[in-house]
Amino acid sequence: MLHRLMTNAHTLDLPRIRAITLDLDDTLWPVWPAISRAEAALAGWLAAHAPATAALFSDAQALRAIRQRMETLRPDLRHDLSALRRESIRMALAQAGDDPLLAEPAFEFFFAERQRVDLFDDALAALDFMATRWPVVAVSNGNADVHRIGIGRYFKASLSATQLGVAKPDARIFHAGAQAAGVAPGQVLHVGDDALLDARGALDAGMQAAWLNTVGADWPHEGAPPHATVPSLSALCRLLA
Template identity: 50%
Template sequence: MRLGKVSGISFDLDDTLWPFEVVVERAEATLHAWLLENAPKTASVLPAPQALAQLRAEYERSRPDLAGDFRALRIGSISLALELAKEDVTLADLAYDVFYSARHQVEFFEDVMPALHWLSARFPLVAVTNGNADLRLTGGGEFFRAALSASSVGVAKPEAEIFHAAARAVEVAPAEMLHVGDDYHLDVLGALDAGFQAAWLVRRNRLEIARVEKNTREPHLTIRDLSMLCEALGGPGSLS
């Protein structure tokens, strides 16, 4: 696909700028260790760090009213673990702070920082996430004019309004905005439906590219890293 005029770029965060699964696993391991030290009876409820993810998933299914409220879901599941273990439930907020801090210890994909440096010198950048990542804590915030989340806007991707809010944040018409993300449904189709251009970032699963592109007529750019994005926008093929 050949891009039209691009005057601003929005970026997804988790699994676009850094791998998300490893971050959450590490954060849950940190939280688990903290709980065992400060509420030792939780060992009976949470025999391993993986049990935290299972308990959170179960809690989320029981509380559909909290969908998208990651803080409430995490605190709720921690409170449940403390209650089941007959530990002090008031520790939940402190435990969440431990998790939240560890959740922001991300490792950017190696192509990200050089690309953001090049792109931010030429385009206003805005982050658009359904998650709770905070660029002030992860680092990299200096490259972005604004950062929007589903909780701050009140709607989540793929709804058009969150994309339109991103366009307004950098004062660019939707047709001249390019959204970059790893999720085909949330990022690519959501952006296209909002009148944006879209770049689908697929770092690993090439079979998924073939499957989607065989069954879609939606025009979008497909890239395997952000160096390819820079090249498509007139930059060098390699920024390393």
Template identity: 55%
Template sequence: MNLDTGKLRALTLDLDDTLWPIWPTIARAESALQAWLQRHAPRVTERFDLAAMRADREAVARERPDWAHDLSALRRESIRRLLVAAGETEALLDAAFSVFLAERQCVDLYADSLPALQRLAARWPLFALSNGNADLVRIGLQPWFRGSLAAREFGVGKPDPRIFAAACERLGCAPNEVLHVGDDLRLDVHGALDAGMQAAWVRRDGEGREDDVIGAGVRCWQGPDLLALADRLGV
């Protein structure tokens, strides 16, 4: 699809798996949490290895679909359950979650992310729109963004059109004047298009033909990274 750059006044960007790979980050955060629990709540790690801790986190997500927009709540509940099951005090919950959350902010940016953000932010206001719990200030990317909106803060997450509409309102733009950039076909591309926005699909794996993967009639830009998008936008 040819983007309507003549109308473009702002960009919203997904964070996890768009600016950095999320699973290496989560793995490090879980390992840091496990190490902290081994020192401060050893009965948890005696009973649950890392695989069992991850399985419990997934079980909480299945049991609490009403928390799907709040990954912090899901993680906290999982830690609480592990503490209780192992006979440790729930008073450790806040400290344990803080260890996980701090390490979760230690991301490794894709090589293209920072130079692309610099180019894009020099031309348009950028706004972070995420279902995750990344903190742009702690990560060090705040200077490139005019603002951010997380599903946890808003109450619903992508692909719900309401969170996209809220981002457009905060930017002071009509939906068709905003390009949403993300890695997930359902959450980012279809969510943005359903909200009346333009969409860019960052497909780092590069697999599949456009019609095979996106679906006939779904119109969006797609490319291998953010620098390719910056090139396409002429910045």
């Protein structure tokens, strides 16, 4: 891992970096604990306000299954995770005989809980390091809200697949991130945890890429690897210093 890190570090063109685009889920915090906590909170809300639905969909797997069905029924919502979640709740309410209008407050309760994330230990220091040197733009396929989470001050802009109608690894979302930062794609370093969605997508969009590879996995794709492969955000900041 150290050899790979040092080898890839030499391919970073530091003077060319004029902005950073940054993934959110599993880059700044682990996403599944937040989602699991939000789903548990939603189950409690349904038990209090829609008991028939709570009984019919008594575990998280049942609600996830109906959400997967919604993805099939509404492919137009494939890039809008909030709408998918809201409409899956509406479907569950209708199937159980509860008021489908409860989908709105139920989703808002879920969404508020989804923003309660536990940042990685080095995330705030890394954000501070990057934001004091370059404009930082969040580029995410998810529905985390950096302002509700409390880290909005570090970002020049925050873009999502919901807003743009395209998701990583589509080059258009990366190019939108560069535009929001006010630079050309070739002047951006994109940072993220997913080898395909983040690293490969950024490379294909003409950006430099830093892959946050916490488990020491091998690069799984054909062609050139990312410009940097790092085990942590703090390690990335050391490369950029």
